[in-house]
Amino acid sequence: MSGGSTLTLDAATDTERPILHTQVIDELRGIITRGELAEGKRVPEAALCERLGVSRTPLREALKVLAAEGFVELRPNRGAVVVPIDGDAVAALFELKGAIEHMIGLTLPERITPAELAHIEAIHQRLKACQQRLDAPAYTLGNHAFHAALAAAIHNDAVVQTYSTLQQKILRARLAINEDPSQLARSVEEHEGIMAMLRAGAARDLAFRLEEHNRRTGEAILAQLRMTAE
Amino acid sequence: MSGGSTLTLDAATDTERPILHTQVIDELRGIITRGELAEGKRVPEAALCERLGVSRTPLREALKVLAAEGFVELRPNRGAVVVPIDGDAVAALFELKGAIEHMIGLTLPERITPAELAHIEAIHQRLKACQQRLDAPAYTLGNHAFHAALAAAIHNDAVVQTYSTLQQKILRARLAINEDPSQLARSVEEHEGIMAMLRAGAARDLAFRLEEHNRRTGEAILAQLRMTAE
DNA sequence: GCCGGAGAAAATGAATGCAAAATTGGGATC
DNA sequence: GATCCCAATTTTGCATTCATTTTCTCCGGC
Structure with missing residues (x-):
């Protein structure tokens, strides 16, 4: 079910292999910035995993970072919500x-x-x-x-x-x-x-x-x- | 982030279980702040896990956050190092x-x-x-x-x-x-x-x-x- | 008809497992 | 004696699994 993102064999250019959690942070931040996630609404991790094509581990790491940056709020045992920007x-x-x-x-x-x-x-x-x-x-x-x-x-x-x-x-x-x-x-x-x-x-x-x-x-x-x- | 443990109606008898990764973040930041980790030196995750008594998952989540805060630097596949403060x-x-x-x-x-x-x-x-x-x-x-x-x-x-x-x-x-x-x-x-x-x-x-x-x-x-x- | 609770389903928090990459150590070659 | 190269070990990155916790659902009682 891997969305085909595991392309480590990039023969042409010896680009560094993508650090997944870093990519996820940027993608998620972009999604939030573009307003593609409703503010204050609960977003199950599984749905985001499928959307981004990653497993829960890097997604959760990214959520922790975005929480530290103030884009999302993590409520213990109750998931993350997008912080409203008023x-x-x-x-x-x-x-x-x-x-x-x-x-x-x-x-x-x-x-x-x-x-x-x-x-x-x-x-x-x-x-x-x-x-x-x-x-x-x-x-x-x-x-x-x-x-x-x-x-x-x-x-x-x-x-x-x-x-x-x-x-x-x-x-x-x-x-x-x-x-x-x-x-x-x-x-x-x-x-x-x-x-x-x-x-x-x-x-x-x-x-x-x-x-x-x-x-x-x-x-x-x-x-x-x-x-x-x- | 203010040191408030006052509010949050915690059940008096229950040993409250604060989310592990949050604790790890604060502990690790304290360790770094107090200079208990050599700057620029490699620190295996396993050693930190043992020191803090947690498994690798919450430790790695904490490292990601501390990297975003600028306390450590994450080098892909090569571990985290404490950012020197010159x-x-x-x-x-x-x-x-x-x-x-x-x-x-x-x-x-x-x-x-x-x-x-x-x-x-x-x-x-x-x-x-x-x-x-x-x-x-x-x-x-x-x-x-x-x-x-x-x-x-x-x-x-x-x-x-x-x-x-x-x-x-x-x-x-x-x-x-x-x-x-x-x-x-x-x-x-x-x-x-x-x-x-x-x-x-x-x-x-x-x-x-x-x-x-x-x-x-x-x-x-x-x-x-x-x-x-x- | 409305409210409350027990059980089921789902979601989260953390631990473990596995593959890939890097470091280390040893041995062969010059 | 030094250097380079290759295999073994260690370490990292990510996926998966397990254990709680929460939420949903349905049923009975009022």
Whole structure:
């Protein structure tokens, strides 16, 4: 009944053999992020095992990790449920992210390398193209890459890790709503300002703009979320 | 994750059976935090199973969670190793924590309740007593409680969670060194200033003092760490 | 007709078993 | 004497199995 995933003989490319539980973590997190599992509803392990084509052992390992990450809640002897993501939770995430954005802005000019700056410029140009053809899904992905690259450029592993976790959780809220296309234009405009401050090395202004950008984006998502929640 | 064993109406007579993997996570994290497992050294699962008195399944589940938390690294088919905590990592943790302390200070005055303020005052008095009798271990614990209470009082779950994780990792570095008793006096003094700003509701000053307190503490720990690392 | 409980079915928590991979040790070769 | 290679042992990854616990169902009592 193995769903044909045991393909350890990959002759062509000597790719590392897939660590099952790691794959399961990512797949499950993706399923939850995309909203394909009802919040608060019980999900039997057997059903997930069949869906993912794995046995219970790696699935349960993945559930433990996702519980630690805060995506699911494990109730002893009563199964796992998807943690609901409500407005308050999203607001909290954006507030915390704002603090980190501020710090990123303050320290970025003194730490970013030319190569990193060039990389970020390239992402920025791609984003402008996405916005012009109103490709919202591509924009969302690129937007995350843009901000992740900014975070990475301060060369602080703890920040990168925490920032990534925050983005993953926020993505859940983002995918739960239909993002207003007009927000893309605002976002690009704010990115322009961010890039200008970054090129100029103006730390305090950069911090301010990053924080404001985060605040406005958060408010837009919250407004949409609370509207669709009715 | 707060050390609450209080609520949860447990049947008085029953020896409560807390889920094994949760216990294992906490025990293993404690072992790592206390430095009882050599960094970077291979640790066979069987040995840990025997030490903790559990079978491999819950142990492996715990390792997955600790890997996600960043305490161990899982190398495919080659076992888990304790992630070394070097100066750079500690510096990164304190830098991130500084950003959060700043945010806590900015928002705390407008959100803290009288009961929370009273609770924090009580912890502060306890800390002063610890300092006077130079009880460093008790001070370290109380100090964490003090700052955790401050974080909790802004009523932001994401912050509480992240802050707790940071504290746990920093604790590892703290226990790896012999903290200089003279630092206790400095800490208490800075706490006095923090409390004064908190009582006065001076958000910006509070933020500044919290961030400075974090920075100084981090520098003290880093100095000790780099000294003993020679 | 509604509620409560005993038993059955199903789901979870943990242990064991088995195959694949890695480490170790020994021996042959240079 | 050192190095390389190959088999034996150990260890890991995952599946399966066993033991509780929970949930569902059905039956009787009120």
